Amino acid sequence: MTSRPESRITRALASKKKPDKVQAAALQKTGQNAYKNGDVKGAIESFTKALAADNEDIGVLDNRAAAYCKLKLYSPARSDARAMVKLAPKDDRGYLRLAKVLCLDGNFDKAQVIYEYALQKLPANHAGRDVVMQSLKKLQDKLAGGNRRDPFTALPLEVADLILSYLSFKxxxxxxxVCQGWRRFLIGLSNLWMHVDLTGARSRVPWTSVRDYIHRSRVQVTNATIANVCNSATPKVLQMLSRCPKLEHLEFQVFCGPRDFYPKIQEFRHLKTLVCGPDIKISHACVGSILSTLTKLEKATFFHVWDRITQVPQPTPTWPTYLPNLKSLTLGCSQDSRISLTSTHTFGDVVPGLTSSVYPNLEELRLLWNTARSRHYEFCPMRGDGEELPILPPLRTLDLRGAVIEPRFYSLLPATLESLRVESSGVTDDSLHMYDNKLRNLKTLIFNECLWINNDSLIIFASRSEAPLETLHINFCHKADYAGLSRLLLTPGAMERSRGLTELCVACMDGLDDYAMKEVSERLPNLSVLDLSQTKITGCTIRLFADARKDGTKVAQLDVLIIRGCDAVSRDAIDYGRQMGIKIIT
Structure with missing residues (x-):
């Protein structure tokens, strides 16, 4: 029984017989002539005999691989090409032949790998590098489609890196x-993996993926937003993040048990931002402990402070007495069976010692009680010496939900304030005391469900404060009506400042009708967002603003109009407003 040519050449390659280069050259010439004359099988037989005479001639292997490709026998062709690479790793012919065979067989990604591998192995001054590079670019163009080029190879590395820095983690x-080439390129750029953000994941992310991301960054992760992770995996994720010495920003939006979270989080000594989502229940004492331990914190957010704060007005031992780096503090609380529904906490227990001496650089303070109720806590910062008003930190943003305020609330506000939001709030007295306090930086003023807001208090906040308001919300404040709003817009000085108002929300305000809105549209020409939910307007108001966009008059040209619960507005008017380019929310 005769053996196959491939078997014979394999034995020949393995033998120690001295090569006969003269005979091999003659047989190679015979095979080349047979190939030119169309006798491909005869050519393969001659090339096989030539290899039996000289098993180190990669030229003969190249010829036989080409002949195999002519007959679409790609498997033996790949074997010959691999033998070429093994015999002469510094010769470009083996890489070119192997990549070509892979392309003919449809394995374009593997062919690209071979070209890239050849560029790594061939010396920098090798004459064949240019041919390999040109072949690689042609293949990349083909994979990209037509004349398009792969940006990660056509662009300089610095430019590609800069473009990728603008893309999100998702x-x-x-x-x-997209392809293996892009994957290898991105994995090699460790700076792309400095920010791990799992918020956009479509399904649960295994902890092994987080481990891989951290490894790609070479354990240099600086930002981490953890979400969409199974509860059982959060301790492992937290443990892996603790190994990143440069981690500065951490946001945890998944559940983590107290035994795993509290001790481990205090090991993150370099944190500047810590955000604990509503799924992480944390005690008030533990908040103070974390703030005391993580002294570099600039932003601290805790959305679920669950335990009952003491009713005795005394400093909490675990709460720090000096936080020079803290710029933003958010404390949130969700209704819980362990929280008293009848008692009111004093402000000194919620945020001990809120003065500029303890928080010298605090710019944002948010106290968010959900569901907000006007008797959750008192916003009554401790007095200074005697009856002197306390000096609050240089706040730029103050957000109070579920607070009861004292009559001197307006006087406590710092002159640096830019945004004030008060929601579901009560007052310890019937009215607000008037003090000489100017808020010349206040641009955003929001009152939602505040029973103590009336026409007089509106004048104090929006007029006497000389605030250059751009956003004004007076929603469900039933003691304030359009008469007070109109008086505010007509007050000397306030009328000029109010012309810069771009967003006005007056849901459920008494006295608002079509005539009133005509007056508002003339006095507020820069208005772009308007909320008239649960008011008495009709379709005439929509037509007023829609015609203003069409005619280009000095009347306010709205972009967004909210009319939830406005039963007198017809569908035709809504359709007309939308045709004129107004986004109408019903």
Whole structure:
């Protein structure tokens, strides 16, 4: 029984017989002539005999691989090409032949790998590098479609890196799935993996993926937003993040048990931002302990402070007495069976010692009780010496939900304030005391469900404060009506400042009708967002603003109009307003 040519050449390659280069050259010439004359099988037989005479001639292997490709026998062709690479790793012919065979067989990604591998192995001054590079670019163009080029190879590395820095973590993860070449390129750029953000994941993210992301960054992660992770995996994720010495920003939006979270989080000594989502229940004492331990914190957010704060007005031992780096503090609380529904906490227990001496650089303070109720806590900062008013930190943003305020609330506000939001709030007295306090930086003023807001208090906040308001919300404040709003818009000085108002929300305000809105549209020409929910307007108001966009008059040209619960507005008027380019929310 005769053996196959491939078997014979394999034995020949393995033998130690001295090569007969003269005979091999003659047989190679015979095979080349047979190939030119169309006798491909005869050519293969001659090339096989030539290899039996000289098993180290990669030229003969190249000829036989080409002949195999002519007959579409790609498997033996790949074997010959691999033998060429093994015999002469510094010769470009083996890489070119192997990549070509892979392309003919439809394995374009593997062919690209071979070209890239050849560029790594061939010396920098090798004459064949240019041919390999040109072949690689042609293949990349083909994979990209037509004349388009792969940006990661056509662009300089610095430019490609700069472009990728503008993409989100989710987009980077999607790019990795395009092809193996892009995946290898992105994995090699460790700076792309400095920010792990799992908020856009479509399904639960295994902890092993987080481990891989951290490894790609070379354990240099600086930002981490953890979400969409199974509860059982959060301790492992937290443990892996603790190994990143440069981690400065951490946001946890998944459940983590107290035994795993509290001790471990205090090991993150370099944190500047810590956000604990509503799924992480944390005690008031533990908040103070974390603030005391993580002294570099600039932003601290705790959305679920669950335990009952003491009713005795005394400093909490675990709460720090000096926080020079803290710029933003948010304390949130969700209704819980362990929280008293009848008692009111004093402000000194919620945020001990809120003065500029303890929080010298605090710019944002948010106290968010949900569901907000006007008797959750008192916003009554401790007095200074005697009856002197306390000096609050240089706040730029103050957000109070579920607070009861004292009559001197207006006087407590710092002159640096830019945004004030008060929601579901009560007052310890019937009215607000008037003090000489100017809020010349206040641009955003929001009152939602505040029973103590009336026409007089509106004048104090929006007129006497000399605030250059751009956003004004007076929603469900039933003691304030359009008469007070109109008086505010006509007050000397306030009328000029109110012309810069771009957003006005007056849901459920008494006295608002079509005539009143005509007056508002003339006095507020820069208005772009308007909320008239649960008011008495009709379709005439919509037509007024819609015609203003069409005619280009000095009347306010709205972009967004909210009319929830406005039963007198017809469908035709809504359709007309939308045709004129107004986004109408019903």
């Amino acid at each position: 987009q980077i993860a999607a790019i990795m799935r």
